[in-house]
Amino acid sequence: MSNQHLIDEDEALFRPIYHTGKGFYILAALFVFIFFIGAAYYIRQLIYGLGVTGLNQSVTWGFYIVSFVFFIGISHAGTLISAILRLSKAEWRRPITRMAEVITGIVLGIGALHPLLDMGRPDRMLHLFERGRLQSPLLWDVTSISAYFTASAIYLFLPLIPDIAMLRDRGGRFHNLYRVLSWGYRGTERQKHVLERAINILMVMVIPIAVSVHTIISWIFAMTLQPGWHSTIFGPYFVVGALFSGIAALLIVMIVFRKAYHFEGYLKDIHFQYLGTLLLIMSLLWGYFTFAEYLTVFYGHEPNEMRVFLYKFSGGYAPFFWLMVVCNLVIPIVFLTNKKLKKIPGILIASISVLIGMWLERLIIIVPSLANPRLPYKTGIYMPSMTEIAIFSAAISVFALGFMVFSKLFPLISIWEIKEGREESVYAVSKRLKEYLPGAHEEKSVEQAIKEQL
Amino acid sequence: MPKYGMVIDLDKCTLCEACVTACKLENNVQIVSKEDAAIGRTMFWMTMLTLEHEGQYPDIKLKRIPRLCFQCDKPSCIKTCPVRATYKREDGIIAQIYPNCIGCRYCMANCPYTVKVFNWDRDKQPQQVEKCYNEDVSVRPKGIVEKCVFCIHRLQKAEERAKAEYRELRDGDYVPACMEVCPAKAIYFGDLDDPHSKVFEAIKDYRRFTLQEDLGTIPKVYYLNAKD
Known part of the structure; x- marks a missing residue:
């Protein structure tokens, strides 16, 4: 290989691209296998219709819509967290942002396909564009998700360009791909400046788009008259839940790849401590929203709302509800407040418990409301069929596969940002710190003092 | 423009379910397989809804009412449809455009009365049923939503007949199948705005009520009931 003569300081980050172990192929084969099972089940559903699912006349939305909301929620890990960390100049973000953005890209793709799985007539999908009614929250969703996908794809790609340029300069396989994708980036002052500006504009733009996406997904439910759904709190509640599950997914991805690709030197304990604290905060925030939502329902005691409420608290969905509380509140609080356990x-x-809990939360929001209509019908119990379970497993496999393929093409940790951090941030941060401190130094004297110290 | 509506006199209703059967045959509503029915996928446009059910046989207290689409004046289902597969006609009927429907089932989720039904499967129909399909009504494919539309094909026929006879549509020219078949004459149907129609008389009754009145959907199917 032509890159042998180059010894980079951050060689460990390039390693996964050039060296592939046996375990990788075995895992990839496993995931491809699961994906094909799911695909076969979907083709079966295309032929026989939605009858192959476990849905019925009153519970018309099930696993597919639950997974849709869940996956779109996870996608908030990425772009939103990375944008907020960049915006707040959190220096510890540097090795994290790339993975977060990749999560968004892949999961958003998977999530956005789920309504298609749920459609009775997917062959008529283009009707949405041909004769779509913008008054319907579903169309708002189509709009906001495509905007988010576009924005986050660009937001993933732009900070990749300098790394692609590095890969191109090293030569080796996929040289032509890297040459095209690097867009002639040579790292000149002007190019750097333009790139930085573009990233800065995007990171500000992406935040409202990301917030809007999950708010609008919650509005699919909140705009209806269903008891348990028709709630003003749903927008922020869903956004908080999305961030919550997103951080959990990000932590899992970081831990897995740290182990698999030996990123111990980059993803240090401090990163997990900080993100763990963030996860704890989101857990408490989520708990607060959940409490506020259910307390108002309970105190108001409106009969239709109460039927849904009791179905969740002590009825058919009680096991799921309490499991959700344990997964989303008890376990995170126990593990993240205890210094010994917060490793x-x-x-x-x-x-992992948060991801399970958040999936259950989506299930608990969607199914009990549909299972308890306002008029006293006899409703069938919703049990997911093999089709729905297989397609859900396939979706998770696609997520893993997407990450694995990405890690073989591009570095999972932003190399140029690490280098930049090493070269410039130490100076920039100490300058910033000095400015915060009392005692009005002239700016120039501050600069001089730091330079002397360094 | 007329505003079609219905009144069902529960004091006359004998719960014979003739309307349920008539509706099913008139509109070619699919008869689902046993397995599908067991998991709650039965399909009815007109059905008997059990409001109260107390006690053991023979001391049973039962309150059932025939329930169809209420053709709300302010319907919530049409608001959420992403492709205009369901809409409110000028005469107040909430119609379905089956070729438009993408099967997202959003309208079903937003109907507070849960009257809409989805074609989960297209099962083989009994031979006797296939023989007596109504040719005026399309047979819906699997994967789309359907519901009662006040036998709208009968309105088209009645209008054409009236036109051929050079006259206006009269009260009683257009009636849905459930009303026609009701042996107790418990169902009234017609133009709610026409002061000469029978339904206009019936609606003035003090016993009048609608289901879930507080939701503001303003159903155009009224019930009459003196007391429980």
Whole structure:
């Protein structure tokens, strides 16, 4: 390989691109296998119709819509977290942002396909564009998700350009791909400046788009008259839940790749501590929203609302409800407030439990409202069929596969940002710190003082 | 423009379910397989809704009412449809455009009365049923939503007949199948705005009520009931 003679300071970050272990192929084969099972089940659904699912006349939305909301929620990990961390100049973001953005890209793609899985007539999908009614929240969703996908894809791509240029300069395989994708980036002052400006504009733009996406998804439910759905709190509630599950997904991805690709030197304990604290904060915030939502329902005691409420609290969905409370509140609080447990294994357990809990939360929001219509019908119990379970597993496999393929093409940790951090941030941060401190130094004297110190 | 509506006199209703059967045959509503029915996928445009059910046989207290689409004046289902597959006609009927429907089932989720039904499967129909399909009504494919539309095909026929006879549409020219078949004459149907129609008389009754009145959907199907 032509890159042998180059020894980079950050060689460890290039390693996964050039060296592939046996485990990688075995895992990839497993995921491809699961994906094909799901695909086969979907083709079966195309032939036989939605009858192959476990849905019925009153519970018309099930696994597919639950997964749709769940996956779109996870997608908030990425772009939103990375944008907020960039915007707030959090220096520890540097090795994290890339992974967060990749999560968004892949998961958003998967999530956006879910309504298509749920359609009775997917062959008529283009009607949405041909004769779409903008008055329908579904059309708002189509609009906001496509805007978010576009913005986050660009937001993933732009900070990739300098890294692609580095890969191109090293030569080796996929040289032509890198040459095209690097857009002639040579790292000149002007190019750097333009790139930075573009990233800055995007990171500000992406935040309102991301917030709007999950708000609008919540409005699909909140705009209806259904008891349990028709709630003003749903917009922010869903955004908080999305961020919550997003951080958990990000932590899992970080821990897995840290182990698999030996990124120990980059993803240090401090990153997990900070993100763990963020996860804890989101857990408490989520708990607050949940409490506020259910307390108002309970106190108001409107009969239709109460039927849904009791179905969740002590009825058919009680096991799921209380499991959700344990997964989303008890486990994260136990593992993330205790210094002894707040280590990588503990954080991994908390993150996995949060993902399970947030999936259950979406289920608990969607199904009980549909299972308790206002008029006293006899409703069938909703049980997901094999089709729905297989397609859900396939969706998770696609997520893993997407990450694996990406890691073989591009570095999972932004190399140029690490270098930039090493070269410039130490100076910039100490300058900033000095400025915060009392004692009005002239700016120039501050600069001089730091230079002397360094 | 007329405003079609219905009144069902529960004091006359004998719960014979003739309207349910008539509706099913008139509109070619699919008869679902046993397996589908077991998991709650039965399809009815007109059905008997059990409001109260107390006690054991023979001391049973039962309150059932025939329930169809209420053709709300302020319908919530049409608001959420992303492709205009359901809309309110000028005469107040909430119609369905089956070729437009993408099967997202959003209208079903937003109907406070849960009257809409989805074609989960297209099952093989019994031979006797296939023989007596109504040719005026399309057979819906699987994957789309359907509901009662006040036998709208009968309105088209009645209008054409009236036109051929050089006259206006009269009260009673256009009636849905459920009303026609009701042996107790418990169902009134017609133009709610026409002071000479029978339904106009019936609607003035003090026993009048609608379901879920507080939602503001303003159903155009009224019930009459003296007391429980």
